[in-house]
Amino acid sequence: MGTNNPNDPSLKSWIESANQYDCHFSVQNLPYGVFSDKKNSSKRVGVAIGEKILDLSLIEKTHLLPVAEGTFNQPSVNAFMALGASVWKETRNAISSILVQENRKIHDHAVLLDQALVHLEDASMHLPIEISEYTDFYSSREHATNVGSMFRDPKNALMPNWLHIPVAYNGRASTVVVSKTDIHRPLGQIKLPDQDRPILGASKKLDMELEIGTIVGASSKMGQPIHVEQANEMIFGYVILNDWSARDIQVWEYQPLGPFQAKAFATSISPWIVTRDALEPFRVQGPEQDPQPLPYLKQEGHYNYDLNLSVSLKPETANTRTIISKTNFKYMYWSSPQQLAHHAVCGCRMRCGDLLGSGTISGSNSDSYGSMLELTWNGKNPLTLDSGEKRIFIEDGDTVAMTGWCQGENYRVGFGEVSGKIKSAIKHSFSKE
């Protein structure tokens, strides 16, 4: 049987846990991830559904999916992404057909059912994509205004280019890690205000940045600019991204070329890629862009998403996490397709597996800021956690977790979570002088 519309809000799954109103992995979502488990240690691609993972490396053998065998028996989603947007859509339709309540084909196939469904709790999640390159943008007007006010001039908080260019820097793909990977506090050059010379030391101003990661699935040609609409069609999906940042290293190094070591030590992403197709019902208009962007950045239609986001922090000794920020992706000034169109306009080739960070997502209220830098206003207003502890920046043993979901009619399309725990800096043997 064919499912006409996998985004139909009335769809339910025969996997009951997917039908809970607050479940992130409803049958309308179907996000892709790479997992392994105790029974089978090889990494392969699956789809999250309720509390389960549907193992696509087994399902593809049934010929119920419109892809060649082996497409999902891979340690990344790249081979599937390379097949292009029409195959992404057909495959999503086919997976939806398998999982909707009306379909008993897999449900009644006891042997396959037993093998192809893995409980999320029994799985280890891995980086879902082989990341070609990683670029980090700076596209929240509220965030850029807060940072500009703190470090430059509140009256001229935005740089003159900011309302014309989706500003970005090239980051490191080599240190993008999946959720639950521990992060060591980075070493770097730090110049204290009362010292003439910098020292090499462990960052004392370790921060997080709440972002959405855009995953590019289709490649572009070197030398060939792309339109915003084409850029949108090149996007496979999205993850939540924590752009860990060392503010004391950053403030000393960032002029004139931008952040380098302050950001290069780690970036964490959530393990499930929520597809652009699943987010389609949640498209909303972004903030008005004034002045009008140049024609190559013009977007017709809605390219922002109504996606609720929150950040929590849990000290090692605390029993509970404290929510420290709540915001929404819809506030972003520059949309992801605009970022991608800008990236390619010079002729830069974009590749399958490229990762674009949105930039820190901050709302307009002080409890909707996406970094500790803003939440504590560079340490001036410490946060008090539910355990009574105070925080200016992130301390050793702290776990930072970020989550996000789109709210449908009695269902959610959720991202799960990206978390990371901070470990002390690795001991070094560089002499003091």
Ligand code: MN
């Ligand atoms: Mn960032």
